[in-house]
Amino acid sequence: MVIEMGSLNVYRDHYVDATLISNLFIDHYMKDANDAQIKVYLYLVRLMSANMRTSISDIADRFNHTEKDVIRSLKYWEKNGLLLLDYDSDKNLTGIHLRDLPLTSGISSGDTDKAGQHNTDYNDNHTNNNSNHTDNNSNHDTTANKGTAPGEPDRKGKTPEKPTYTLDQLKAFKAQEEAQQILFVAEQYIGKTLSPTEIRSIFYIYDGLGFSTDLIDYLIQYCVGRGKRDFRYIEKVAVTWAEAKVKTPKQAAAISGKYDKAVYTIMTALGKNASPVAKEVDYITKWTKTYGYTIDVILEACNRTVLAVDSHRFEYADGVLSNWFKANIHHLNDVKLADEKFKKSKAPAGVSKNAFNQFQQNNYDFEDLEKKLLSN
Secondary structure, eight states, X not given: XXXXXXXXXXXXXTOOSOOOOOHHIIIIIXXXXXXXXXXXXXXXXXXXXXXXXXXXXHHHXXXXXXXXXXXXXXXXXXXXXXXXXXXXXXXXXXXXXXXXXXXXXXXXXXXXXXXHHHHHHHHHHHHHHOTTOOOTTTTOOSSSOTTSOTTSOOTTSSOOOOOOOOHHHHHHHHHSHHHHHHHHHHHHHHTSOOOHHHHHHHHIIXXXXXXXXXXXXXXXXXXHHTTOOOHHHHHHHHHHHHHTTOOSHHHHHHHHHTSOHHHHHHHHHTTOOSOOOXXXXXXXXXXXIISOOOHHHHHHHHHHHHHHOSSOHHHHHHHHHHHHHHTTOOSHHHHHHHHHHHHHHTOOTTSOOOTTTTOOOTTOOHHHHHHHHHHO
């Protein structure tokens, strides 16, 4: 079934007062999705069950999200294999195809094969009927993306996107001796039986990014050693290594070892969980080497940043630390004195001011700094 996008009428000729949601969605997909993604998917299922129509703006208004949030949610579910998106020649979204769940659990092997065949047949038909839509499941090379060396960025300089693997592809992967070894080792490190979604992540790292068994072993060991067992985090680290053209555990150790504990402490303080990218490392180097700030001063700037903004945090923290450096503020005591001077400079009219409380704060106005950052 298809939902056509645009400004469309909604009819209630056959109104449905209940919507059926698969247990597979609740057990394996809902836990990894955010609030917007869950709302968008459930709403689409509700529309399909009632044979109703909608638009991006309608969904955005209904749940008080931006249209970009809705589109990101749709692409998230497409990447996870729950739907397919149609586009016209101008790359405008024209339709949404809700699919059977590609990962199943607790059903017989015969039903699994049947479900896998259904998805394969659907993908073949969809590819033939819609020349503008690219289906990642069709003709997938199980060793790597065609024309791209394993783990290398594609021709556009980006790491290969995570495909939507069919049941047959996952079944073939799990049947391989190497895959069985990888999955066994992963379960030992993680400390539990892997879910279908987690197996899919390992398949992507092995197949899409071209990681060897040794490198995957080191990857999971490295992440678990840092207290991270979430496969979304593990995937992000894998992508970072792939973009850095890491091929062996030794190269991965060199990449990971070049950042000391302070770097990761700063990353965490700013709400970043992945390994730092080059620009973030440049900022941290500037704060620690050029400005000579100790970790306690940097963390104070990070704490103020997190309270002030939700995005552009490195830029905002850099603005705070740069202003402190220009104002000859180098230690936490200096920061406290500057805060006191700033408060006194804002004292009500009639309160006497001396040279001490005349401290200039033009470069220390957080609200003004935030406005400037957000306007860029």
